[in-house]
Amino acid sequence: MTVHASGPIVLIGAGNMGGAMLAGWLKSGISGADLLVIDPGPPPAMAKLIADNGARHVTMAPADLKAGVLFLAVKPQMMGTVLPPLKSLVGPETVVVSVAAGTTLSFMQSHLGDAAMVRAMPNTPAMIGRGVTGAFANGAVSGAQRELVHNLLKVSGPVEWVETEADIDAVTAVSGSGPAYVFYLVECMAEAGRKAGLQADLAMRLARETVAGAGELLHQSPDDASKLRQNVTSPGGTTAAALNILMADDGMQPLFDRAIAAARKRAEELAG
Numbered sequence: 001m002t003v004h005a006s007g008p009i010v011l012i013g014a015g016n017m018g019g020a021m022l023a024g025w026l027k028s029g030i031s032g033a034d035l036l037v038i039d040p041g042p043p044p045a046m047a048k049l050i051a052d053n054g055a056r057h058v059t060m061a062p063a064d065l066k067a068g069v070l071f072l073a074v075k076p077q078m079m080g081t082v083l084p085p086l087k088s089l090v091g092p093e094t095v096v097v098s099v100a101a102g103t104t105l106s107f108m109q110s111h112l113g114d115a116a117m118v119r120a121m122p123n124t125p126a127m128i129g130r131g132v133t134g135a136f137a138n139g140a141v142s143g144a145q146r147e148l149v150h151n152l153l154k155v156s157g158p159v160e161w162v163e164t165e166a167d168i169d170a171v172t173a174v175s176g177s178g179p180a181y182v183f184y185l186v187e188c189m190a191e192a193g194r195k196a197g198l199q200a201d202l203a204m205r206l207a208r209e210t211v212a213g214a215g216e217l218l219h220q221s222p223d224d225a226s227k228l229r230q231n232v233t234s235p236g237g238t239t240a241a242a243l244n245i246l247m248a249d250d251g252m253q254p255l256f257d258r259a260i261a262a263a264r265k266r267a268e269e270l271a272g
Contacts, residue, residue: 079100102271
């Protein structure tokens, strides 16, 4: 992938998410010469990746540099400390991208000044290139900058742009937190299998591989989820018996409605 930016891509934080993005950028063909990583102590594997690919690593923001892209991949609770020293990196052509949950554009602007900014919400499957990211751009982001940010984000999976910044809270509730819901589904299926008489380890293996396989089928199939569900459900069969419980008025849908609403409310609270 060719980068058309006014300056280097400056990555702040090379932990799990930042490291995943860095690895994806390098794999996509971005030259290490176009990358600057600012992190006081990246994990050894990330430090090796940076060195092996000719990227530059520093612990503090250089005083004489303007970033083409300033990519913020630090924990939300660290943003208040991390942002002020980065203001010197923001020039008139810089686009700032944050993947920190609950960190609003207004909060970033209070530390970095007015700039082209994007809030993005990836999820943890980004670490294996199978994530999905919701993104919102403020009015200062140009078409070229949006395309550049889209290309940087899509190395970890599809990118979906939303119309308002508030929509990012809903994205956080659905896909940002969503992998945990799926993992808990595996736990619940395994526990139900144990209660049905299976050995606990066997029940877990069955549940884990079933969810992983169903997810891959959903990924590869052109059919939507409801069609795939119908395909595996024989009238009057075992699947139908289970779905009669899961799809009842007090089944999974109202439970998920409450769960997503709670997650969105918490995201709004974190945003202040």
